[in-house]
Amino acid sequence: MVETVLLVGIVASLFVxxxxxxxxxxxxxxxxxxxxxxGKTTAAALMTFFVFLGGWTVGRNVMDTLAGDIIAIEISLxxxxxxxxxxxxxxxxxxxxxxxxxxSMTTVGAIAGLGLATDTLNVEVIGWIITWWAVTxxxxxxxxxTIGRYVYxxxxxxxxxxxxxxxxxxxxxxxSVPLPSFGPNTTFQELGGTIVVLVVGCYxxxxxGASNVPNAVAPLVSxxxxxxxxxxxxxxxxIGFGGFTIARRTMESVGGxxxxxxxxxxxxxxxxxxxxxxxxxxxxxxxxLVMGSVMTIVGLGWGRATRPITAREAIRGNTDTELSxxxxxxxxxxxxxxxxxxxxxxxxxxxxxxxxxxxxxxLSMWIIGPSMSTALAYGFFTTLELF
Amino acid sequence: MVSRVLVPMDxxxxxxxxxxxxxxxxxxxxxxxxxxxxEPSSMWGxxxxxxLADNLEEAAEEAARSxxxxxxxxxxxxxxxxxxxxxxxxxxxxxAIINRADDYETVVIGSHGGTIADNLYVGNVAKKVVHxxxxxxxxxx
Numbered sequence: 001m002v003e004t005v006l007l008v009g010i011v012a013s014l015f016v017x018x019x020x021x022x023x024x025x026x027x028x029x030x031x032x033x034x035x036x037x038x039g040k041t042t043a044a045a046l047m048t049f050f051v052f053l054g055g056w057t058v059g060r061n062v063m064d065t066l067a068g069d070i071i072a073i074e075i076s077l078x079x080x081x082x083x084x085x086x087x088x089x090x091x092x093x094x095x096x097x098x099x100x101x102x103x104s105m106t107t108v109g110a111i112a113g114l115g116l117a118t119d120t121l122n123v124e125v126i127g128w129i130i131t132w133w134a135v136t137x138x139x140x141x142x143x144x145x146t147i148g149r150y151v152y153x154x155x156x157x158x159x160x161x162x163x164x165x166x167x168x169x170x171x172x173x174x175x176s177v178p179l180p181s182f183g184p185n186t187t188f189q190e191l192g193g194t195i196v197v198l199v200v201g202c203y204x205x206x207x208x209g210a211s212n213v214p215n216a217v218a219p220l221v222s223x224x225x226x227x228x229x230x231x232x233x234x235x236x237x238x239i240g241f242g243g244f245t246i247a248r249r250t251m252e253s254v255g256g257x258x259x260x261x262x263x264x265x266x267x268x269x270x271x272x273x274x275x276x277x278x279x280x281x282x283x284x285x286x287x288x289l290v291m292g293s294v295m296t297i298v299g300l301g302w303g304r305a306t307r308p309i310t311a312r313e314a315i316r317g318n319t320d321t322e323l324s325x326x327x328x329x330x331x332x333x334x335x336x337x338x339x340x341x342x343x344x345x346x347x348x349x350x351x352x353x354x355x356x357x358x359x360x361x362x363l364s365m366w367i368i369g370p371s372m373s374t375a376l377a378y379g380f381f382t383t384l385e386l387f
Numbered sequence: 388m389v390s391r392v393l394v395p396m397d398x399x400x401x402x403x404x405x406x407x408x409x410x411x412x413x414x415x416x417x418x419x420x421x422x423x424x425x426e427p428s429s430m431w432g433x434x435x436x437x438x439l440a441d442n443l444e445e446a447a448e449e450a451a452r453s454x455x456x457x458x459x460x461x462x463x464x465x466x467x468x469x470x471x472x473x474x475x476x477x478x479x480x481x482x483a484i485i486n487r488a489d490d491y492e493t494v495v496i497g498s499h500g501g502t503i504a505d506n507l508y509v510g511n512v513a514k515k516v517v518h519x520x521x522x523x524x525x526x527x528x
Contacts, residue, residue, distance in 0.1 A: 294431060301434055305438040352476070358427045
């Protein structure tokens, strides 16, 4: 009996991990693959390795939170498996409908539902987690907006990632020892840019491991059916499998969203999101990559769209922002461009792109999602009394 | 007689039906196809991509181009010599459509754009337009 339940639990774990692998590989490697810097298979391999590293090190802190701190009692294996099913269900709904509900939120929600049903919920821990969930988007937005407004144009001028024809590096066999040297068309900038993209991808994969490995296996660890080390390996295998398979598609869907923004901006988003995710995971706060990413993206765009200087001045780079605060966003004497049949009576206002209500509506998903998973798990456990 | 018709389009089949319908029912009208670029999406990549573009206008035109091309194809398929005007707006579809609608006599819109996810990010555009439009709205299925 116990073996059967454990087997079901492992299958559920694999399902959860597999889906996590799909989505987080998409985020971590979509931009690099999209830029043609590496292939999807290489990306999946790097992903698997760094997810393991993240899960094995920083991820243990999150594991402790999920498997022990949120609810006071040891949960039964059956309850753990049921929690995994709710996590899986959340992911399934998110994938099928394209709703951006972070896995970490579903996981904490389901475990909290069990805690409520058994009256063993550690309110202090939950409060602490929710506080960070509320703060994270704000931090992301602030970082994004600051960079987008003041730093991005300058960075954009200096940083160029090209992918020239021919191999990046070739082996120079002219000397006594073969040495790698630049391929045809390769420049210093290109080599540097490529290295940065790879390093940032690995960093993001690491943070994905730190934050997401516990989601897939914590309920099993919590019930004592699986100890931490094999659980981390199990999750890594599942995530890696997702990375090698469905990530081929998510690199275009999830990663495609990141590819809609310039690669430099994607890198800024990835660095910010990975740093937030790694730090919070280290502090034992369950968090998903997407939570740090989305508001950084919005911040970048918004910061740049609402900057009080005109594009021309920004390119010249010698504006006194203080003085031009009240300046019109569009240059009044700029010629009205009429290309083909397209007419634009008023100048385009980029700040139209970020309707606050649409952003709020989007973020409301982050309240509805975990609330639903808590409510479902609570209802389920109180009805069936499985614990 | 209706002489100025606004047809909001996205990449959905429904919006193509809307244009076909408008061409058929208002053959003599001046039809304007409106498309919205940089709309809310699953990670806000589209909006931010435009905001960060070196040349916003160029990038927005690029994003709108495929919709306009499709619209012109539909017009020539209907072998209408209809005078097709095209405009694009940034950001939120509902707001863009309502802001424009005043200049037209009728809005012809597809009943819904694409997926459930789209619905989630921007809501049911047709429904909101029906509720808020200052001019009559025809919803095409």
